[in-house]
Amino acid sequence: MSATMKATLLSVIERLASFNEVYLGYDNTQAMLEANRCLMCENAPCTMGCPASIDVRGFIRKIRFNDNRGAIRLIREENIFAGVCGRVCPTEMLCEQNCCSQALTDPIRIGALQRFLADWEMEVGRRPFSLPLADRQPVAVIGAGPAGLAAAATLRLLGYPVTVFEQNSYAGGAMVNVIPRFKLPRNIVDYDVQLIRDMGVEIRLNEPIGKTIVPSTLLEEGFSVVLLAVGLQESYKLGIAGEDLEGVYTALDLLTAANQVESAREVKIGKHVIVIGGGSAALNSACCALRMGAERVELTSRRIPAEMGAFEKDKLQALDEGVQINSRFRPTRILGKNGKVVGLEGVRILGKEGDNLTDMPDSRIILNADTVVIAIGQRPDQALAHCFNGLEVANNGCLMINQETGQTSDPKIFAAGDILAGDNIRTVVQSVAEGKTAAKAIHEYLSR
Amino acid sequence: MYKVPEVDLSVNYAGLRFDSPFILASAPPSDTYEMVKKAFQAGWAGAVLKTTSQEDYIVDIAYPCIAGCRFEGNVVGFGNIDNISEFHMDKMEQAVKLLKEEFPSKIVATSIWGTTKESWQTLTKRSIEAGADYLEVSMSCPTDSPVEGLHFMVGQIPEEAYKIVSWIVEAAEGFPIVPKLTGDVTHIIEIAKAVKAAGAVALCACDSRHGIIGIDLDTFAPLPNIENKGTYAGMVGAHLKPFELRNLAELGSGQDLKVAASGGAMNWHDSAEYMSAGATLVQFCTAVMIYGFDIIDDLKEGLAYYLESKGFHSVEELIGRALPNITPHSGLKPIKHAVAKVDKSRCTKCERCIVSCSDGGHEAYLVDTEGYPEVDKEKCYGCGLCPDVCPAECISLAAR
Numbered sequence A: 001m002s003a004t005m006k007a008t009l010l011s012v013i014e015r016l017a018s019f020n021e022v023y024l025g026y027d028n029t030q031a032m033l034e035a036n037r038c039l040m041c042e043n044a045p046c047t048m049g050c051p052a053s054i055d056v057r058g059f060i061r062k063i064r065f066n067d068n069r070g071a072i073r074l075i076r077e078e079n080i081f082a083g084v085c086g087r088v089c090p091t092e093m094l095c096e097q098n099c100c101s102q103a104l105t106d107p108i109r110i111g112a113l114q115r116f117l118a119d120w121e122m123e124v125g126r127r128p129f130s131l132p133l134a135d136r137q138p139v140a141v142i143g144a145g146p147a148g149l150a151a152a153a154t155l156r157l158l159g160y161p162v163t164v165f166e167q168n169s170y171a172g173g174a175m176v177n178v179i180p181r182f183k184l185p186r187n188i189v190d191y192d193v194q195l196i197r198d199m200g201v202e203i204r205l206n207e208p209i210g211k212t213i214v215p216s217t218l219l220e221e222g223f224s225v226v227l228l229a230v231g232l233q234e235s236y237k238l239g240i241a242g243e244d245l246e247g248v249y250t251a252l253d254l255l256t257a258a259n260q261v262e263s264a265r266e267v268k269i270g271k272h273v274i275v276i277g278g279g280s281a282a283l284n285s286a287c288c289a290l291r292m293g294a295e296r297v298e299l300t301s302r303r304i305p306a307e308m309g310a311f312e313k314d315k316l317q318a319l320d321e322g323v324q325i326n327s328r329f330r331p332t333r334i335l336g337k338n339g340k341v342v343g344l345e346g347v348r349i350l351g352k353e354g355d356n357l358t359d360m361p362d363s364r365i366i367l368n369a370d371t372v373v374i375a376i377g378q379r380p381d382q383a384l385a386h387c388f389n390g391l392e393v394a395n396n397g398c399l400m401i402n403q404e405t406g407q408t409s410d411p412k413i414f415a416a417g418d419i420l421a422g423d424n425i426r427t428v429v430q431s432v433a434e435g436k437t438a439a440k441a442i443h444e445y446l447s448r
Numbered sequence B: 001m002y003k004v005p006e007v008d009l010s011v012n013y014a015g016l017r018f019d020s021p022f023i024l025a026s027a028p029p030s031d032t033y034e035m036v037k038k039a040f041q042a043g044w045a046g047a048v049l050k051t052t053s054q055e056d057y058i059v060d061i062a063y064p065c066i067a068g069c070r071f072e073g074n075v076v077g078f079g080n081i082d083n084i085s086e087f088h089m090d091k092m093e094q095a096v097k098l099l100k101e102e103f104p105s106k107i108v109a110t111s112i113w114g115t116t117k118e119s120w121q122t123l124t125k126r127s128i129e130a131g132a133d134y135l136e137v138s139m140s141c142p143t144d145s146p147v148e149g150l151h152f153m154v155g156q157i158p159e160e161a162y163k164i165v166s167w168i169v170e171a172a173e174g175f176p177i178v179p180k181l182t183g184d185v186t187h188i189i190e191i192a193k194a195v196k197a198a199g200a201v202a203l204c205a206c207d208s209r210h211g212i213i214g215i216d217l218d219t220f221a222p223l224p225n226i227e228n229k230g231t232y233a234g235m236v237g238a239h240l241k242p243f244e245l246r247n248l249a250e251l252g253s254g255q256d257l258k259v260a261a262s263g264g265a266m267n268w269h270d271s272a273e274y275m276s277a278g279a280t281l282v283q284f285c286t287a288v289m290i291y292g293f294d295i296i297d298d299l300k301e302g303l304a305y306y307l308e309s310k311g312f313h314s315v316e317e318l319i320g321r322a323l324p325n326i327t328p329h330s331g332l333k334p335i336k337h338a339v340a341k342v343d344k345s346r347c348t349k350c351e352r353c354i355v356s357c358s359d360g361g362h363e364a365y366l367v368d369t370e371g372y373p374e375v376d377k378e379k380c381y382g383c384g385l386c387p388d389v390c391p392a393e394c395i396s397l398a399a400r
Helices: A012-016 A028-037 A056-064 A068-078 A082-088 A110-124 A146-157 A186-198 A215-221 A251-258 A280-291 A312-321 A382-388 A428-447 B033-042 B089-102 B117-130 B158-172 B188-197 B238-254 B268-276 B286-291 B295-309 B352-360 B385-389
Strands: A139-142 A162-165 A202-204 A225-228 A248-250 A272-276 A296-300 A324-326 A329-337 A340-350 A358-368 A371-374 A413-415 B011-013 B016-018 B022-024 B046-048 B066-071 B074-080 B107-112 B134-138 B177-181 B202-205 B209-211 B233-236 B258-262 B279-284 B338-342 B365-367 B373-375 B395-399
Touching (some): A028 A110, A056 B295, A068 B295, A082 A110, A082 A186, A082 A428, A139 A215, A146 A186, A215 A225, A248 A251, A251 A371, A329 A358, A413 A428, B011 B279, B022 B295, B033 B046, B089 B107, B107 B117, B158 B188, B188 B238, B233 B238, B268 B279, B279 B286, B338 B373, B385 B395
Parallel strands (some): A162 A202, A248 A371, A296 A324, B022 B046, B022 B279, B107 B134, B177 B202
Antiparallel strands (some): B338 B395, B365 B373
16 A cells, blocks of 8 residues: 555654654545545534634535635634644544544544645645735734734734734744644744735734833833733743753753754753653653654653543654653652763652552652653743733733633733633644634724 | 635526526425525525415325435435425415515526416416516426326427417516426427427526436335335436536527526536536525535635636636537547556555456556556557546546
C-alpha cells in the first residue's frame, strides 16, 4: 500500500528524523469519501460541540455538494484560524465527540476535513475580502495570540480600527512558540495571521508590553477600550531542590527552542531526558526532545495516561515514539553534580485516582537524567502584573471578567484567552471563541 | 468577510422574473401555505403548489406512499405512489392569496388537475382569480389518467395534450400556461410541439417516471406494499438525472419554448448541468425532502461561485451552453482517443481495475512487480470503465 494513501500518519522512523508534520492531510477523493459518511444531522451535535460555533454540518455538506469555497467561508467566518485549528484542535473531545456517526461506525474526521479545506484555500488562493470602513472607535488589543487576533478580526469586520500590540518579534503567540512544528508548521500560522493583516488590522511587534504599553496609557492615547489577551508567559515551578541546576528547563524553554523562536533561552538537550508533567505541553516536550538529540526520554507524572490532561493525539504520539511513561511518581529533588543535573529523585505514590494519592512508604526512587524539563503548567507573567493594577484577579493571577458584559472590573478593559480565570481546557479554538465573545462585548459597550 | 460573487442569478420564464432558477416542484413540500412560507423565508424563488382539483374530486392516497431505491445499501432515488393533493382548490386559493401578499416578489404557480373541459377551465379561472403568477397543467402524473378508459397519461398523447391545453388556454385569456410533460414518451418534441400549438408559453419537463421501486421478496409485492399488494410508482431523485438530461437536450435543440427542469437535480452542480442542457429553471422536490429547505443557500452559493469562475455575469449565460456539443453518435470520431493511466501515488492496490477490465473490458491490465496495476497500452481501448470503477479515483484517461 502506498505511503501517501495509507498514511494519515508518518511512520515513527520518518517522524523522529525531523520536525515535519506527523499527520498528513486528505486529498480530494479522501475528503469526499469522508464527507459522504456524514449523516447530515439536523441540529447537528458537532456544531453544538464547537467552541467557535462553526456550522460543522454546513461545511461538510458543502464539501459533499461540490462547493469548497462555500465550505471554507463557513469556517473562516466563525474561526479566522481555520488553518491552525484544522491541525491542532482536539476534535476528538469537541465536535467529533458528539458525532452521531459513531453510533453507526466511527465519528467523522471533522478536523481532517477542516484541514483539507484550509489547505485547499491556500493552494487555490482565497477570495478577496469585502470589508466595512474602519470608522468606529479605535480599539487596542494587547497580545497577538489567537484570542487577541480573533478579537481583532471580529472587531475589524464590525467596523472598528484595531491595533494589536505584541511584545515578541512575531505574531501568533502560542501558535508560533509553544505548539510544536510537527503539529503545526509555521507557514500555516503565518497564513492565517496574514489574513488578519490583510483585513486591515494593525499588528505592532516588539512592543514593550507592561512598560510603556499598559492599558491606562493606551486609553489616554485615544483608544476607546483595551482588550488584554496576554496569555500565560511564565511557568510554574515545582518548588523542589535542584530546580536551578544546569540542564533543568521549563516546557516553555524547550518548546520555544524546538520551534527556533528567536527569544528562546538556549537549551541543550542531553541524552537522558526526564519530562515532569501530564499535559500536552509535557507530552509535546517529550516528543520534541526525541527530535533534539535525546536517546531516552522518560515522562514522570502523578497521573496515569487516562487521567492526564494531554490531548489523545499527543499521548498516542508520545507512546508510539517511545517516550517512557512513569506514572504514579512524585518528584522530590533534582540531583546535581558540579552544578549539572545528574538525576531525579522521587517517590512512588499509591491510589486509584490521580488526586487522592499517598506516598508509598520506603519507595525512594532515583532516575538517571542529564536533562529535566518541568512541564507542570503556565501562569501569568509577574512582570505584566502591574498591567492589571486594580483589576480583579483570581488566586492564580488570572483575570476575572463579568460573564455578561465581558468587562474586567474596569469597564474599559476586557480580557480573553489563556489569561482568563476559569476551568476551560485551553485550546486555540477556546481562545478564538473568547476573543470573539470579547469583541462582541466591546461592540455592545461602544454602541450603547 | 469574503466578497460575494457579482453574478445575477435571476432568470425570466413564462414572462415572469424569478430571483434565482430554484423553485419548488409541485409535490409534498409545496402542499400547504405553511410549508411554502418556510421555503420562501429560506430563499427559494418560487413554488408550484402541489396539484389540486375541484372540491368534488375524490383523491385516494394509500400510505405508505414512498420508498427508496438502493444500490449497495445507499439510497439513489425514491419512488412514490402518491397522488395529487388531498387539499382542493379552495385551500390552494387561500394559499396563493396569502403567499402573494406576504411574498410579492416570489413566484407562485398553481398546478391543476381536471377531468372535464369544464373542470379544467374552472380551475384555470380560479387560479387567476386567486392571484397566481402562472399555472402548470398536471397532465403527466403517473398515478392516474383523467381520460376515461385510457391507461395512458395525457402527456403521452399529442392530440390529447393539445386538446386539454387549448381548453385551458382558452379559459386563461392570456394568463401564462405551462404544461408539465413526461419523459415516458418516444418523442418528447411531438408533445412539446402539440402544446405549443395549443398556446402554451413555456414547458415543465418532466414529471416523475413510471417504475416499480422494488419487489419485497418475502411478500412478493412491490414496494411500498400495502396489505401485500403494490403498484407502479413515479420515480424521483438522483437516479433520474441521466433521463432528465436527455429530455432537456431534446427539448433544448428541437423546439423553442423555455423549459423548467424537474426531476433528478440534487445540488447546484446538477442544476448547472440541466441549465447548460437548456433549462431556464430547476425545480426541486426530492433533495428538499431529504435535506430540508435550507439547501437553497448551498444551491445559490455553489452556482454563484461556479458562474464567477467561468466569467459569467448572469446565470442566463449558462442556458443551453452544452447543446452545440451534443451530437448524434455519427458526429463523434470513431477512434481510440485515449488510454488508461494509473497514478500510483494514490493507488490503494485494491485491484478492482484489474478485475473490471479482465471481465468487463479488454483484459488490458497486469499487476507489476510492486503490486500496482499496469496498463497494456496495446490492449487498452481507453473505453472509460476503470476511471469510474476505481475507489481512489486515481485512474485517468490520457492521450495515447
